[in-house]
Structures are given as C-alpha cells and as structure tokens.
Amino acid sequence: MDVVSPETLALLVAVAALAGMIDAIAGGGGLLALPAILWAGLPPVQALATNKLQGTFGTMTASYRFIRSGEINLARLKIPIAMTFVGSVSGTLAVQRVGSELLEQIVPALLIAFALYFLFSPRIGDQDAHHRISHGLFGLLIGFSVGFYDGFFGPGTGSFFAVAFVLLLGYNLRRATAGTKILNFTSNIASLIFFAFAGQVVWQVGLPMGIAQMAGAWVGSHLVIRHGTAVIRPLLVIVSLAISAKLLLSD
DSSP states (O other): OOSSOHHHHHHHHHHHHHHHHHHHHHSOTHHHHHHHHHHTTOOHHHHHHHHHHHHHHHHHHHHHHHHHTTOSOGGGGHHHHHHHHHHHHHHHHHTTTSOOHHHHHHHHHHHHHHHHHHHHOTTOSSSOOOOSSOHHHHIIIIIHHHHHHHHHTOTTHHHHHHHHHHHHHOOOHHHHHHHHHHHHHHHHHHHHHHHHHTTOOOHHHHHHHHHHHHHHHHHHHHHHHHHTHHHHHHHHHHHHHHHHHHHHHOO
16 A cells, blocks of 8 residues: 555655755754655654654765765774664663653754854864863764664754864864764664564655765765865754754744
8 A cells, every 4th residue: 555645655755855965964854854744744753753764865875975985984983883873772671661841942942052153163174173071072972972862852963962072172174074974873873773663663754865965965964075165154044043943842
C-alpha cells in the first residue's frame, strides 16, 4: 500500500534536496523537511523518525565531502563523536519519559543570541583562533550535552555545535561547519537506530527523500568549501532566527 501519492512523494523529494543544501551550510534543514512530512499525513512520531532517516543521509554526505576536502581532522573528533552518540541515545530515551515543554521556551532565546553572535562577532571568520579546551573535554562537555539535546528535542542543534566549535576550539567558520556536520551525523544516526528498532521509520518515504537530501548536501558542502564565511554566516543567522520564530509561534 502506498503511504503517500506519487505526486506528494515527488514534492517531498524536492523539499529534501533543498533542505539538504541548507543543512550542509548552516543546519536547520529539518525546518523544511519535517513540516513537509507532517503535511503529507504521517503521524508525528513516524514523521520525526522518517526525518531522522533522510537527515542522516544528508549529514553523512556532507561529512564525507568535508573529510575528503581536508576541512576536518577526524582523529581529533573521536571522543566528541563517541560522546555525541551516547548523548543522543540518552536524549532519545529520556524524551519518552519527560516532556520537552521547558526547552520550547528556552531555546528560542538562545538561538537569537547565537544569531547576534554569528552576525557581529569578530571571532567569526576564515582564520582559526586559539583553542580554549582540548578536544577530549569538548567531547565530554559539548558532544554529550548537545547530542542529548538533539535526541531529546533537536531544533537548532547545528547552531549549538557551530558556536561551540568557534568559541571553545577556535575553529574558523568553515571548519566549524565541517565538525558540526560530523557530530550532527552521529546524533542523527543514533536516534535513527532507536526509531528503527521501534518500527517508526517509514522507509518508502524516507529513502527517496534521503537520496535527494544527499544531492542537496553535496551542493551545499561544495559551497561551504568554496566560499567559506561569505555563505555560512548569513545562513546561520537566518536559520537561527527562523527556528526561533517557529518555536515561538508554534503555540
């Protein structure tokens, strides 16, 4: 039985391609993809699970592109990757027991603050700065906590990771975006495994969207590698403010 009509699936695929490009540059692709999946008629939990599937394809593609281009040293991120995975699994399990209403009130203010930081801070650029903590401590503090947040709630995860890479590890904005995609892929696949075991993923919808998301992510990561701060900074500001507005106006 078809879950959605061919016409609806074609529209979802187009949305996923655009979401993949935006997500590879600044995060926030779910802001487009998840509402589209809900509009197609999938129940909320299945929509979240399916969104994780197609998002995983996109972050995997962007991560591969950044690694191949030498934008990130994967060996240095071993502890952050491991802690992000553990945090995401913990958050995905915890949200089943505890509501996320408090985060819906706090996160918009944080994202607005991040948008202002991305817009005005002189630290945001194409040059690396001095790191303030080790990659291991970064994994314990940021990898676990933001991974937990992504599994528990999710909106703005890319902004949280990006600002942490810049502030704490001194990464330039291009490298911060690359590191963000790798940790975002980790948190996505951790949640996806949980949802898949629970039988919540609608594969007939998620796989075609995932392939389209891969194409969009390939284009977006190419733009990041080629243009750096010039393309990342404005999109980070726009995405952070858009997620804030969506959360504030949702109820």
